[in-house]
Amino acid sequence: MVTVILQPAGRCSWDEPVRIAVRGLAPRQPVTLRASLRDEKGALFRAHARYQADAGGLLDLARAPALGGSFTGLEPMGLLWALEPDKPFWRFVKRDVQTPFAVELEVLDGHKPDARRVLGRAVHERDFLRPGVRREPVRAGRVRATLFLPPGPGPFPGIIDIFGIGGGLMEYRASLLAGHGFATLALAYYNFEDLPKEIDSIHLDYFEEALCYMLQHSKVKGPGIGLLGISLGADICLSMASFLKNISATVSINGSGFSGNTAIHYKQTCIPSLGYDFRRIKVAFSGLLDIVDIRNDIVGGHENPSMIPIEKAQGPILFIVGQDDRNWRSELYAQIASERLQAHGKEKPQIISYPGTGHYIEPPYFPLCPASVHKFLNKSVIWGGEPRAHSKAQEDAWKQILTFFCKHLGGTQNIASPKL
Numbered sequence: 503m504v505t506v507i508l509q510p511a512g513r514c515s516w517d518e519p520v521r522i523a524v525r526g527l528a529p530r531q532p533v534t535l536r537a538s539l540r541d542e543k544g545a546l547f548r549a550h551a552r553y554q555a556d557a558g559g560l561l562d563l564a565r566a567p568a569l570g571g572s573f574t575g576l577e578p579m580g581l582l583w584a585l586e587p588d589k590p591f592w593r594f595v596k597r598d599v600q601t602p603f604a605v606e607l608e609v610l611d612g613h614k615p616d617a618r619r620v621l622g623r624a625v626h627e628r629d630f631l632r633p634g635v636r637r638e639p640v641r642a643g644r645v646r647a648t649l650f651l652p653p654g655p656g657p658f659p660g661i662i663d664i665f666g667i668g669g670g671l672m673e674y675r676a677s678l679l680a681g682h683g684f685a686t687l688a689l690a691y692y693n694f695e696d697l698p699k700e701i702d703s704i705h706l707d708y709f710e711e712a713l714c715y716m717l718q719h720s721k722v723k724g725p726g727i728g729l730l731g732i733s734l735g736a737d738i739c740l741s742m743a744s745f746l747k748n749i750s751a752t753v754s755i756n757g758s759g760f761s762g763n764t765a766i767h768y769k770q771t772c773i774p775s776l777g778y779d780f781r782r783i784k785v786a787f788s789g790l791l792d793i794v795d796i797r798n799d800i801v802g803g804h805e806n807p808s809m810i811p812i813e814k815a816q817g818p819i820l821f822i823v824g825q826d827d828r829n830w831r832s833e834l835y836a837q838i839a840s841e842r843l844q845a846h847g848k849e850k851p852q853i854i855s856y857p858g859t860g861h862y863i864e865p866p867y868f869p870l871c872p873a874s875v876h877k878f879l880n881k882s883v884i885w886g887g888e889p890r891a892h893s894k895a896q897e898d899a900w901k902q903i904l905t906f907f908c909k910h911l912g913g914t915q916n917i918a919s920p921k922l
């Protein structure tokens with residue numbers, strides 16, 4: 503009898519690796535493994551790979567290379583990171599973190615694409631809330647957010663997590679981080695409930711209110727809070743670190759370090775926006791737009807008035823950079839940020855720069871989104887990244903982010919790694 507063995511058995515957290523093996527095959531039997539997952543909007547994501555069982559009729563994805571399909575070579579997690587949507591330019595997102603994503607795994611006889619005989623099947627559930635992690639909606643003053651608290655009495659090191667253009671309330675990264683011992687606040691700032699529908703300027707007093715909420719919470723360990731943001735969210739984090747007190751560590755994932763298309767305000771200070779020119783939009787292919795060069799030039803480099811004064815930040819900053827980011831030139835921007843810090847007598851920041859990696863650096867095993875609608879332009883744009891390299895970058899970046907926050911916020915690291 504053919505059996506699919508999963509370890510951990512049953513379910514695990516989305517950011518954990520799973521070990522997949524198939525037992526009961528004939529010696530050297532050729533098989534195709536197929537993975538499928540339906541997101542909450544009904545979009546189907548699929549991946550497949552061809553394998554050969556060993557002399558004992560065992561196929562262990564930790565030892566057997568894929569011989570073709572959605573990926574090749576030794577890729578124990580390939581069936582997840584190589585998932586592709588049936589709807590073109592559909593982004594992989596998790597909206598309700600209280601339910602898992604169910605991945606259906608099928609073992610098909612042979613290598614032919616029309617092979618129909620299913621030899622074995624298993625459903626693997628991947629959670630966004632580890633057992634014991636509590637989820638609490640926050641509607642405090644103006645703050646619209648969700649707080650995640652790890653199990654136990656606490657207090658826990660605190661992190662505020664901020665996403666970019668598009669707004670809404672994305673919880674999946676904060677919920678996964680809480681599984682590693684952090685009290686995390688997924689923070690909305692527009693396009694959510696009674697918050698403004700559009701964003702035409704950024705006012706840091708809203709974010710200061712969220713920071714105060716965390717600082718006064720009995721389950722959140724002081725004296726400082728960590729910040730994590732991607733894209734425009736990263737630039738908001740860099741601005742908070744520059745102007746607000748009690749921020750111990752900041753991670754920018756593909757941020758720019760500039761006030762880009764909206765001015766940033768705090769009390770009497772205003773960082774003017776750099777501005778952009780749509781005439782620099784290029785058509786990449788299939789009608790997809792490449793917007794990487796639409797921002798105006800950085801006249802004066804790190805002394806440009808639109809640059810966020812990151813030298814004022816009290817705690818360290820970690821820059822996570824995708825070298826193939828097509829949203830904007832993240833690698834160049836991180837370099838300029840480093841120059842600015844050093845010009846002000848600060849230490850050179852840690853910049854981790856990944857080749858073949860695009861704009862959306864997500865938690866591990868999120869399939870790459872090569873292109874989707876840009877909510878600012880309402881047109882589909884390319885985000886950059888090559889699936890395999892991007893996936894390796896996501897795995898490494900996640901570990902680096904956890905290590906950085908553990909070091910500077912005083913957490914205890916807990917990254918599971920299953921063995922068969």
Ligand SMILES: CCCCCCCCCC(=O)SCCNC(=O)CCNC(=O)[C@H](O)C(C)(C)COP(=O)(O)OP(=O)(O)OC[C@H]1O[C@@H](n2cnc3c(N)ncnc32)[C@H](O)[C@@H]1OP(=O)(O)O
Nearest residue numbers: 591592593595666667668733734763829874875876877878
């Ligand atoms: C250009 C000038 C310079 C501007 C630079 C600005 C600085 C930018 C810095 C950045 O932040 S760049 C990053 C830009 N990020 C985005 O544009 C994020 C785009 N938003 C997303 O990807 C959303 O998370 C997502 C579309 C997946 C879901 O959003 P919503 O929760 O609002 O979805 P909703 O269910 O309300 O559906 C809204 C629309 O999204 C579509 N949609 C929903 N889920 C989707 C999905 N998973 N993938 C793709 N599209 C999706 C959905 O079909 C619908 O399309 P229509 O309006 O045409 O009907």
